[in-house]
Amino acid sequence: MQPLSIGEFSRMTHLSVRTLRRYHEAGLLVPATVDPATGYRYYAGDQIPTAQVIHRLRELDVPLAAVRRILDAPDPGSRGDLVAQHLHHLEAELDRTRAAVRSLRRLLAPEPAPVAVxxxxxxxxxxxxxxxxxxxxxxxxxxxxxxxxxxxxxxxxxxxxxxxxxxxxxxxxxxxxxxxxxxxxxxxxxxxxxxxxxxxxxxxxxxxxxxxxxxxxxxxxxxxxxxxxxxxxxxxxxxxxxxxxxxxxxxxxxxxxxxxxxxxxxxxxxxxxxxxx
Missing domain, CATH: 3.20.80.10 (Regulatory factor, effector binding domain)
Known part of the structure; x- marks a missing residue:
């Protein structure tokens, strides 16, 4: 399969060239080849699904270190467990956000109901x-x-x-x-x-x-x-x-x-x- 330049790979995955370079430096998504003379990065077509997985995980605010653990997991079950752990964390954060919103609404009410003491x-x-x-x-x-x-x-x-x-x-x-x-x-x-x-x-x-x-x-x-x-x-x-x-x-x-x-x-x-x- 014809190697893909970093620009082509960027368009196919909706990941910016800057982001792809950062993922390479972090060891998350290493190009299939790097031209030793020019330093140009080239990717393989079968790396597109991996890039898309990384993109979705980062949209969920999964830290880079956790993304690496998910990608390195030995089997789909292990990967699923790691993703589930992060989703549980996100749900807890969402609950805390909702609680903070409720508190603010109560505090900012124009005439909050007095509490009997x-x-x-x-x-x-x-x-x-x-x-x-x-x-x-x-x-x-x-x-x-x-x-x-x-x-x-x-x-x-x-x-x-x-x-x-x-x-x-x-x-x-x-x-x-x-x-x-x-x-x-x-x-x-x-x-x-x-x-x-x-x-x-x-x-x-x-x-x-x-x-x-x-x-x-x-x-x-x-x-x-x-x-x-x-x-x-x-x-x-x-x-x-x-x-x-x-x-x-x-x-x-x-x-x-x-x-x-x-x-x-x-x-x-x-x-x-x-x-x-």
């Missing part, structure tokens, strides 16, 4: 817990495993689960996390063990829906705390009144966010019991 006295509570020191990126996967372990140890226990999240988790990206279910006599099995959560005064609000924009509700609780001259006094508590363990309908999820605060006097709009009017 109440101050609630919570007594010391005995719970069955699983806890660990974690980085922010590890919390979700760890939570799923920890909650599954709690459910297995306490299969018929009523009452919503909850979590306690160290301030350092938000401030420096790593901190102590504890998930729990309320029970007077907690077992000791696997990672599950009894813990007594101390009594606390909480500024509480309910986040409605999935957790993609939960930071907006956090911010609204924080603003309320500041506006009422209160001081945060400990790790944040969350209570999962309704969540993915209860229903697949994210719109039905309800998460209570509780900011521990110093002892407070009644404030405007709040009764002596601590509830907002």
């Amino acid at each position: 109440e101050v609630r006295s919570v007594p010391a509570t005995r719970v069955a817990a699983v806890e660990a020191d974690l980085g922010t990126d590890d919390v979700l996967s760890w939570y799923a495993g920890a909650m599954a372990e709690l459910d297995a140890a306490l299969p018929a226990l009523p009452g919503p689960p909850g979590g306690v999240y160290d301030n350092a988790l938000f401030e420096v990206g790593r901190g102590h996390v504890l998930v729990h279910r309320p029970v007077d006599d907690a077992p000791r099995t696997g990672r599950v063990h009894p813990v007594e959560l101390p009594a606390v005064e909480l500024a509480v609000a309910t986040h409605v829906g999935d957790h993609d924009d939960i930071e907006v509700t956090y911010g609204e609780v924080g603003s309320w705390v500041v506006a009422n001259a209160l001081q945060v006094a400990g790790p944040v508590r969350e209570t999962y009144l309704v969540g993915p363990r209860d229903t697949d309908d994210a719109a039905a999820w309800r998460t209570e966010i509780g900011w521990p605060v110093f002892s407070v006097a009644p404030v405007a709009g709040q009764s002596s019991s601590g509830r907002t009017s």
